Amino acid sequence: MHILLIEPDTVLAQIYIQALENAGHSISFVREADAAIHTADRKKPDLVVLEMQLTCHSGTAFLQEFRSYADWQDIPVVLHTVIPLAKLSRFKDALQEMGVTHQLYKPHTTLRQLVSVINQYTPVST
Amino acid sequence: MKQAPNGGRQVADHISDTQMLCSIAEQLKAPLMYLARQAELAQQLNPVESGATFKSMQTHADMALRLVDSYLLGLDLSNRQVSLELEPVPIAAALYDVAHDLTPIAKQRNTDIELVLAGKYGQVMAHPIGLRAALYGLGFVLSEVIHPEKIRNTLRVAAHRTKGGIVTGLYIDGPADLQTSIAASKISQNIGMRQPFTNLTASSGAGVFVANTIFDAMDTKLRVGRFKNQQGLAATLQPSKQLQLV
Numbered sequence: 001m002h003i004l005l006i007e008p009d010t011v012l013a014q015i016y017i018q019a020l021e022n023a024g025h026s027i028s029f030v031r032e033a034d035a036a037i038h039t040a041d042r043k044k045p046d047l048v049v050l051e052m053q054l055t056c057h058s059g060t061a062f063l064q065e066f067r068s069y070a071d072w073q074d075i076p077v078v079l080h081t082v083i084p085l086a087k088l089s090r091f092k093d094a095l096q097e098m099g100v101t102h103q104l105y106k107p108h109t110t111l112r113q114l115v116s117v118i119n120q121y122t123p124v125s126t
Numbered sequence: 127m128k129q130a131p132n133g134g135r136q137v138a139d140h141i142s143d144t145q146m147l148c149s150i151a152e153q154l155k156a157p158l159m160y161l162a163r164q165a166e167l168a169q170q171l172n173p174v175e176s177g178a179t180f181k182s183m184q185t186h187a188d189m190a191l192r193l194v195d196s197y198l199l200g201l202d203l204s205n206r207q208v209s210l211e212l213e214p215v216p217i218a219a220a221l222y223d224v225a226h227d228l229t230p231i232a233k234q235r236n237t238d239i240e241l242v243l244a245g246k247y248g249q250v251m252a253h254p255i256g257l258r259a260a261l262y263g264l265g266f267v268l269s270e271v272i273h274p275e276k277i278r279n280t281l282r283v284a285a286h287r288t289k290g291g292i293v294t295g296l297y298i299d300g301p302a303d304l305q306t307s308i309a310a311s312k313i314s315q316n317i318g319m320r321q322p323f324t325n326l327t328a329s330s331g332a333g334v335f336v337a338n339t340i341f342d343a344m345d346t347k348l349r350v351g352r353f354k355n356q357q358g359l360a361a362t363l364q365p366s367k368q369l370q371l372v
Contacts, residue, residue: 012156012159012163015160015167016163018171019163019166019167019170022171084255086255107155107159107191107194108188108191108195110163110166110184110188111163111166111167112166
């Protein structure tokens with residue numbers, strides 16, 4: 001499965017990339033929302049792993065832009081964020097509407113748990 | 127009249143101190159995540175060589191991440207920035223989660239975890255994240271003060287019914303000085319000292335302080351308790367009156 005990893009922290013990103021590649025996935029990695037849109041257009045990911053706290057544009061801005069394109073309506077988005085889930089729960093409905101399928105609190109999520117969540121998805125057929 | 131500026135400055139100083147502590151705690155998360163996830167990755171890449179060392183590193187870094195979050199919640203509450211709204215929480219599931227969270231650190235300290243539910247309970251009124259953070263913090267405290275000479279120890283995560291409500295806490299065998307631990311925390315809280323007793327580590331006092339603050343915010347009190355010849359730290363929670371389908 002091809003994954004678009006949007007992660008502002010390059011140290012963590014390298015760790016996640018290695019763990020996900022070990023699990024048999026291929027990764028496109030970007031640090032910012034703008035680059036994520038361009039990369040999604042070029043690489044056609046099967047799944048997006050998104051940190052909400054990004055520099056420049058936020059994860060929410062990325063989601064709004066991403067879901068505005070007809071081709072990307074069905075691509076699952078997994079939130080993997082440093083924002084506590086209790087704070088996100090206020091926006092539960094809005095996140096669901098924007099197609100967020102899983103929310104993971106990054107400081108408490110192991111690599112094994114991240115891979116296990118991602119492995120629940122099957123590649124989008126083209 | 128003259129006290130107002132000083133009082134105002136004290137409040138401002140307190141808020142400033144709390145904000146600084148919150149910022150420090152937030153910043154600590156990133157290096158702890160590097161440590162935890164790199165150690166986990168190292169185990170996956172090389173499970174035979176140095177596996178135990180990396181496992182230990184991961185366990186302690188993950189534990190530190192949970193404690194940092196507990197401390198942040200405690201700091202927020204002590205600064206009255208967050209109020210805890212109580213809601214019906216299934217107590218068995220909550221205790222199971224706490225036992226699960228504590229298992230890696232217990233293993234590192236030759237301690238077995240037992241989940242004891244003395245009766246069939248439904249839901250209690252609590253704040254789910256606060257309850258989990260408080261009980262996790264207490265588990266860490268008890269794992270630090272647990273009887274050091276015993277080869278094998280048991281930490282019990284338990285709930286039992288009393289006239290006052292559902293007593294929920296963690297218990298250990300042995301003569302751990304829990305009363306002192308709570309007193310230390312209360313003194314630290316009142317006079318601003320970090321840890322006045324030398325026989326306890328600073329982290330124990332902080333863990334009790336956090337649990338104490340969270341339980342206060344849930345309208346209950348942390349206290350030393352006894353359960354089946356064991357001593358521990360517990361709080362009494364009220365059963366939810368919400369009807370449940372069985």
